[in-house]
Amino acid sequence: MNEFRHFKKKGDEGYRNIPAKNKNExxxxxxxxIRRGSKANNPKTTNIVGRINQHLGYYKNQNTQGLQLIHIAKNCDFKLTLNVVEIVSTNSIYLNIIEKKVADILQPLCGRH
Incomplete structure (x- = not known):
């Protein structure tokens, strides 16, 4: 998680907004x-693909809260497994509850839950 320190100072060259670091080590x-659906008439997969692009770092806006792996972990050597689950619900409060419960169980290294 030391790779995150380089991106903390706004105004620095190569600055990227990053998810909050957790105490989990x-x-x-x-x-x-989580990714809530947009109000636009875009297909659901567009929302999922767009968020994955942000997390991988293929998004021009440096202020996005996406993980931006291409920038943060470019000098790291690791295997990456991406799991995507689509939950269809008209009430987004369920998504927040599911995210918090999954985070409690899996204890991710970063992200605010």
């Missing part, structure tokens, strides 16, 4: 996040 889960 022994987890093999890096991040857990």
């Amino acid at each position: 022994r987890s093999n889960v890096l991040y857990i996040g």
